Amino acid sequence: MTDTTARAADLLKGHRESIDRLDAILVFTLAERFKHTQGVGVLKATHDLPPSDPAREEKQIARLRDLANEADLDPEFAEKFLNFIIQEVIKHHERHQS
Numbered sequence: 001m002t003d004t005t006a007r008a009a010d011l012l013k014g015h016r017e018s019i020d021r022l023d024a025i026l027v028f029t030l031a032e033r034f035k036h037t038q039g040v041g042v043l044k045a046t047h048d049l050p051p052s053d054p055a056r057e058e059k060q061i062a063r064l065r066d067l068a069n070e071a072d073l074d075p076e077f078a079e080k081f082l083n084f085i086i087q088e089v090i091k092h093h094e095r096h097q098s
Contacts, residue, residue, distance in 0.1 A: 034089070041093035045070055051093035 007025070044051060068096055069077035 030085075033085075034092070037089045038092060038096075041089070041096040045096035051097055052086075052090045060086075078079055 041051070061082055062080045064078050065075040067081070068075040
């Protein structure tokens with residue numbers, strides 16, 4: 001292995017270790033978020049509120065797009081990601097309603 005190849009392998013290893021740590025942060029952050037959204041779902045079910053709140057969702061998407069722009073992340077990707085999460089949350093809320 002050449003010095004250049006060895007250096008590239010070290011850099012690759014470092015990037016992958018960082019990615020692994022960030023993946024763990026994402027998973028634990030999502031778990032914490034879902035704990036709170038489950039609490040919201042219980043409150044909505046208890047008080048006979050609808051499982052989704054389109055006005056809030058719209059505000060959250062706009063907010064996330066702004067954050068994505070600020071973080072130099074593709075806002076389309078951020079919106080798709082949030083929409084996926086919102087749909088999962090709504091499914092959980094609907095389960096509480098039944």
